[in-house]
Amino acid sequence: MSNFAQKLKAYAELTIKVGVNIQPGQALIVHAPVEAREFVRMIVKEAYDTGASYVKVQWNDEQITRMQYDLASDEIFEKEPKWYAGEMTEMVEEGAAVLHILSENPDLLKGVNQNRIVAAQKARGKAMAKYRAYQQADKFSWCLIAVPSPEWAAKVFPDAPEEEQVSLLWEAIFKTVRIGEADPVAAWQKHITNLENKSKVLNEKKYKKLHYIAPGTDLTIELPEGHLWAQGDSINEKGHTFVANMPTEEVFTAPLKTGVNGTVSSTKPLSYGGNLIDKFSLTFENGRIIKVTAEEGLEALQNLVEIDEGSHYLGEVALVPHQSPISDTNILFYNTLFDENASNHLAIGSAYAFTLEGGKNMNQEQLAAAGLNTSLTHVDFMIGSAEMDIYGISADGTKEPIFLKGNWAF
């Protein structure tokens, strides 16, 4: 087997054994682009070899998606995907894990009628509400990984010869997921333990507020009573561990919906629904976004904030050191899965129920009463830099550094 083939095989194994952590007799749903069919076949094989009862692949094709946005009838975008949502929801109720293999062209939806994108996202959000609630309560195992596409690789490595771009992106992805180290599965276990230790400290501190200071940023985020810091590994309702994002470098919790005040500035572009939003800022008053600015993609940003009431508020606060395998590549991936794990970030939209004590067993009303935001959407955006300091403020007013110059202060 070539070196590349070995790495691919290791990636498939890591995804199945650590990412979704397939158990004997468990079903798996794989969302994947048709272009990645060869890697998808490796994933399916690995899943069956690990004991999966059934693997259902839900294929997609970006070029056909784009044609749909450009050429289909208006009313199509308002139609809820009820059969798709019904099957997905039923399968996870019956214990299936879900793997998303991303391979997004960051410019896919450039120039598409924004109304169509917003309508499609709303319709999908409505149909998938139950599924989304299960997901945010860690009911089932799920994982997000990425594979290169030529368009994406060209965006990340515009100056490299065309025939090398995809290989360069593969190598970069391998680095971010720790493939190349002697035993990637063991390397992941060590990495996850490190993240757990950070969460543990923060959970003992029980800070009342976080204060972010950086150029263009002066933001205070209140944390709800009973908030829990979490990291990349989660435990589903059957007690099995999974890693929802690969790579992952973050430690995160939920903000108090109405406790965010001040202004935050982005430090990396956000690729959202095929549009690039860059050099933007958000200003909050009692949690609600009251002002947005953007040098690029302002309309897309405004549409994101306008999806529903909950998209006017934050749902996630994540701490990521400026130094990490992802940051160290010094690559802008134009993909949130990577870029969010290279940088402190926040998310507009719904909070994760598991970031609150007892939250997994609460319904939407109880979560809202506890101060967690709910929304049809959840979109991360990057705010970290080497110039960012973050302070934790305790209930008694004590202030101590959590991050200094972009890295952990403890």
Next chain:
Amino acid sequence: MSNFAQKLKAYAELTIKVGVNIQPGQALIVHAPVEAREFVRMIVKEAYDTGASYVKVQWNDEQITRMQYDLASDEIFEKEPKWYAGEMTEMVEEGAAVLHILSENPDLLKGVNQNRIVAAQKARGKAMAKYRAYQQADKFSWCLIAVPSPEWAAKVFPDAPEEEQVSLLWEAIFKTVRIGEADPVAAWQKHITNLENKSKVLNEKKYKKLHYIAPGTDLTIELPEGHLWAQGDSINEKGHTFVANMPTEEVFTAPLKTGVNGTVSSTKPLSYGGNLIDKFSLTFENGRIIKVTAEEGLEALQNLVEIDEGSHYLGEVALVPHQSPISDTNILFYNTLFDENASNHLAIGSAYAFTLEGGKNMNQEQLAAAGLNTSLTHVDFMIGSAEMDIYGISADGTKEPIFLKGNWAF
């Protein structure tokens, strides 16, 4: 555009404009293999350009299908695909057309546990019963076409250099669908008119019985009162014409379920569920299959006959001249879509409701009462040759030739 690209474009156009005959505002479901993604994109583009409101592509991958048969759990195969069936059924109720793009490796399921194949077909048949009834009553437009895969091309052209096999199969397919003629759409209209003229004669004759004579074959097939001979073009409930199979060379009707007696021998191999069944014979008594023989694939043939009660009876009688663009290629395609259109054939399983006067508006019980067979399955098999004579016997006992030495006698 290269000559090949022009032919591909003509094929996509023919499929959309003559095959499914997409109308403005109509939705289209496309079933397609991931390997054919580039042609599928052309099909989707052509459909939108012709006015489709929405194109849904339902992708499949043979290698993953094979892994499922080999590696999934037993109970998976008995599970009805209810979400898939629900969506398909609802979409055709709302007026969608359906296109199947085939690219089958004839040996795909060689060696697979037959119980799994039978169970999966039963489960699918049950879930799709309503859809199948709509299809057989011409409620919606549908079309079957094929594109090469490397495995299929290798089977058809085993002696050609590997790098030429797929091109050879493309050219053969183009020939069978009359691409290469000056105006393929006009060529098709002329061809369909020729077939309509044959049906017209047979519909005026109203033969009571057909008598087949050939080496290994001496078979009498009674035709039901009110049977209708049909050909490749059909008319859906909205009055739009479509061509369900491309290519098509056949003129066909339904047999009287209990009126088939004697023995018929196959003249071409049958590729069924990934297995090859060859040199086989069926013996009938009052319509029911009472004996099967096969030099190859006997078990697969027996399983086919055992699917349900209706799979013990015939559902279609089709006349195809021994000389046609398909026969003239002298190629064994190992694919029923082509091979059935190169040869007189019969089908085990359900009859088409539209081959009976008023049949489109009858329910299953009424169709059965009129002598038409019903089954979860419908599988064509080839019996024609240059040595086959077929006689029509009228109610008064008059006997006249329909086919002599494999070709139309009138």
